[in-house]
């Protein structure tokens with residue numbers, strides 16, 4: 001496969017320039033061929049290769065460095081250190097209206113932008129009808145661009161980029177500016193572009209779009225690559241990190257680890273080893289469970305007074321949203337007695353319906369009346385697999401045709 005882009009060891013440091021003396025020091029340092037000392041490290045040590053036919057989503061929080069990385073890739077800014085090699089016909093659709101002359105008409109701007117993107121006069125004439133149809137802004141095409149709504153500007157920009165038939169399309173949130181029907185049109189176009197072997201880099205805060213359009217994803221955090229790999233996995237990890245951080249902010253999870261509670265959880269085991277191996281162990285503290293597979297759980301509870309504690313389990317998404325919980329009905333279920341006061345309970349959740357992502361699985365020991373939680377053991381589980389549906393659980397469903 002042909003390599004279209006390679007960046008190695010790329011860093012970008014912006015000088016901090018709040019005081020005149022800092023400005024002078026930064027200027028002197030740059031003049032001397034160095035990087036601004038004590039600057040803000042916006043990108044650090046980025047290595048990335050992109051091959052023809054790949055689709056890469058770049059995700060990360062505000063200020064993580066995503067736009068800066070795109071600017072480095074498209075040559076708009078130079079990295080402070082490192083190298084960027086690009087070997088492709090690139091079309092970038094980035095800041096709204098970038099490259100348009102506001103005083104000129106849409107038609108004139110099409111001509112200018114097309115020539116910048118390498119379209120010859122004849123090619124442009126051949127593709128003009130397609131461009132106008134794609135942009136679909138009617139008579140506005142003859143008005144100066146400064147009279148356009150932001151949606152119209154995006155329509156025009158995308159139409160020209162699409163007509164230039166790039167090898168590599170680099171784009172960001174500008175697509176979100178257009179109305180819904182136009183967004184759908186762009187997504188359909190990108191789908192077709194990728195099917196025909198095109199290559200895409202997409203920066204987006206929409207995890208839906210990243211998972212829909214991209215095979216791979218790169219998660220930037222504080223200017224560094226936090227994860228790079230399969231898009232579904234990276235997005236799940238990113239969302240899980242977000243959720244757990246939200247929880248940290250909102251509440252301290254109250255856990256009752258009952259050192260002194262008389263009914264205790266002695267042990268809790270989840271899943272089977274094969275699943276850990278199959279998923280590739282990314283984190284030994286997290287139990288991998290494939291979506292749709294049975295999840296087996298074993299709880300060993302301790303009841304020192306000869307009475308059997310009631311087991312309960314609960315599943316909570318990483319942001320604290322309760323998903324499900326149930327206690328055993330000891331009238332219906334007799335645990336196995338392992339030794340005096342030690343009981344083993346086995347539980348099976350057949351065809352686990354949780355959506356991919358991270359959850360906390362909690363096993364509780366309740367008093368024999370089933371009223372009070374005495375002890376809790378908690379393990380993080382990661383439901384693996386790919387799914388474009390939304391939500392926490394996957395409900396069985398089918399789409400019913402008109403004749404059914």
Ligand SMILES: Nc1ncnc2c1ncn2[C@@H]1O[C@H](COP(=O)(O)OP(=O)(O)OP(=O)(O)O)[C@@H](O)[C@H]1O
Nearest residue numbers: 014015040042060061062063064065066067068069
């Ligand atoms: N010209 C500049 N001079 C100084 N700092 C800058 C400059 N451009 C960007 N930054 C800083 O670099 C950091 C990364 O910015 P960048 O725009 O790349 O983030 P981002 O991930 O695209 O964020 P968002 O999701 O909000 O668009 C931010 O802290 C920003 O303030």
